[in-house]
Amino acid sequence: MMRFCSRLALAASIAVIAACVPAPKPKVPPAPPPPENAVAVGVTAGPAITIQPSDAQRLYNAFIASCPAMLKRADTSGLTRPEDWQALCQPLDFESPEGVVEFFHSGFQLVQVGDGSAFATGYYEPQISGSRVKAAGFEVPVYAKPADLLAANPATGEKGRGRVDKGGNYVLYHDRAAIEDGALAGKGLEIAWAADPIDLFFLQIQGSGQLLLPDGGVMRIGYADQNGREYVAIGKLLKERGLITGAVSMQAITDWLRANPEQGRALMRENKSYVFFRELTGPGPLGAMGVAVTPKRSVAADPRFIPLGAPVLLDLDYDQADGFWVAQDTGGAIKGANRFDTFWGAGQGAAAISGGLQARGRAYVMLPNAAVARLLAGRNAAQTQR
Secondary structure, eight states, rough: HHHHHHHHHHHHHHHHHHHSOOOOOOOOOOOOOOSHHHHOOOOOEEOOOOOOOHHHHHHHHHHHHHHHHHTTSSOTSSSSHHHHTTTSSSSSOSHHHHHHHHHHHHEEEEEETTTTTEEEEEEEEEEEESSSSSTTTTTEEEOOTHHHHHHOOTTTEEEEEEETTTOOOEEOOOHOOOOOOOTTSSSSSSEEEEHHHHHHHHHHHSSSEEETTTTTTEEEEEEEEOOOOOOHHHHHHHHHHSSOSSSOHHHHHHHHHSSHHHHHHHHHHHSOEEEEEEEEEESSOOOSSSOOOOOEEEEEEEETTTTTTTTEEEEEGGGGGGGEEEEEEETTTOSSTEEEOOOOOOEEHHHHHHHOOEEEEEEEEEEEHHHHHHHHHHHHHHHOOO
């Protein structure tokens, strides 16, 4: 009887211990990788093209300016081939606006990439005070691309921006804090000097801008390269930390940075990304295609989902951004299908529009007839095989 009771007590103890041990969690399957391009997301036919004659010529001018680059570069979206654009890229002189409209109506079709759900922001060309030489009041360096900034590891060929350190190791390039603390000082990389570090910070985010010089002249600078560090949106940080309670706009962010200089400097350094510039002497600013972008006509997009050079139709809950744009630029934060950044030009008016623009709606891409026929035929064939 004693042994039986002991066995019962032991069994009860084991049961209690077992109850305290958490059951193993079921393994969660890894999330599927994001789609690589527009073809992987899926493409469907869009609505009929409707272009107003008053808009057609400006749209055509922006489109035809992109053609030389379109005919040379591979389309990473998978939607088009260079030969699809060949006939459409022959420059034409139209006798009337209606002729331009007919060019688009007869040669193109609209398609929807994925579900077509779009999100658009805005960017502009900042105008800030600057000088070609360092002087009192102009002491924030504007750097050219450093020679030691590499696009790939020279030893292995592995892509990714970095530099070779003194020990011969391939390492990440200097971040914003290191550069601001003098990592590039004294190397002759200063192409100009800005008056205000916050103004230069936002000019870097925009990727290009104008320096208003003391003598009344203008020096236009454009994107040359970036240090390879991840871009961090400081507006998002301010919102998450409860430091801005209202709408997050560029003006609200700027006001907070100026009201909190020490915290602001530290916050800006959390965005480790740093942009290098070159002087632009021709028309500009230049987009990712090497073509001067056009106010209220050029848009930045992710080239994995939108062919650079293709017209895009936006139908958003912000009426001023509705209509046809041409994808002529890219951006570090412009990632994914139907993510766009609309260009509004230079000056305070453009800054006011773009600074708080966050619009949602639908997007369609205008593609050559040959490309649409091939894409839809491929989709139908795949559905038949299923």
